[in-house]
Amino acid sequence: MQIDISEIVSCENREVTEKVHIEQDTFVSRLGEFPITKSAPFDLRIANREGSELLLSGETDLTVSIPCSRCLTEVPTDIHIVIDKKLRMDGTEVVDDEMEETDYLIGLNLDIDKLIYGEILVNWPMKVLCREDCKGICKVCGMNLNKGNCDCQRTELDPRMAAIQDVFNKFKEV
Numbered sequence: 001m002q003i004d005i006s007e008i009v010s011c012e013n014r015e016v017t018e019k020v021h022i023e024q025d026t027f028v029s030r031l032g033e034f035p036i037t038k039s040a041p042f043d044l045r046i047a048n049r050e051g052s053e054l055l056l057s058g059e060t061d062l063t064v065s066i067p068c069s070r071c072l073t074e075v076p077t078d079i080h081i082v083i084d085k086k087l088r089m090d091g092t093e094v095v096d097d098e099m100e101e102t103d104y105l106i107g108l109n110l111d112i113d114k115l116i117y118g119e120i121l122v123n124w125p126m127k128v129l130c131r132e133d134c135k136g137i138c139k140v141c142g143m144n145l146n147k148g149n150c151d152c153q154r155t156e157l158d159p160r161m162a163a164i165q166d167v168f169n170k171f172k173e174v
């Protein structure tokens, strides 16, 4: 979705609130492709301040499906987006001094998807778990250990389990 902001840029102290929404249904980054399963239209305020600054502000929530860091089960993850940008206006040019390239502005067209993309990236969770005590997957057979146990010999044994196994091994030797 794109918004033409040329009128706001050329009118000193003009302020508008636009209903905007993200159009893409997948978030693609170098980490992979993630379905955006929930998003809703939200209010984006665009304000011209004294003809020298352009303020963008708004808030929304998105749900992105991200695999659990341990077992890879898809986890619907809420990402809260806060847009709060102060752009510099230089004649009819609008510049985001915090970014090397203002990729969400093509001339005076504001690209909402690109604007939100940058915010998703900033708010991307460090680690996603399907549950706090997710047991992960067996490194040998790939079984999801939340769903049951496999018979593989796993090297990283819990010390208590290792003790029990020692007993069993001794038992076998007898």
Ligand SMILES: [Zn+2]
Residues within 6 Å of the ligand: 068, 069, 070, 071, 072, 073, 129, 130, 131, 134, 135, 136
């Ligand atoms: Zn998990």
Ligand SMILES: [Zn+2]
Residues within 6 Å of the ligand: 138, 139, 140, 141, 142, 143, 150, 151, 152
């Ligand atoms: Zn296994």
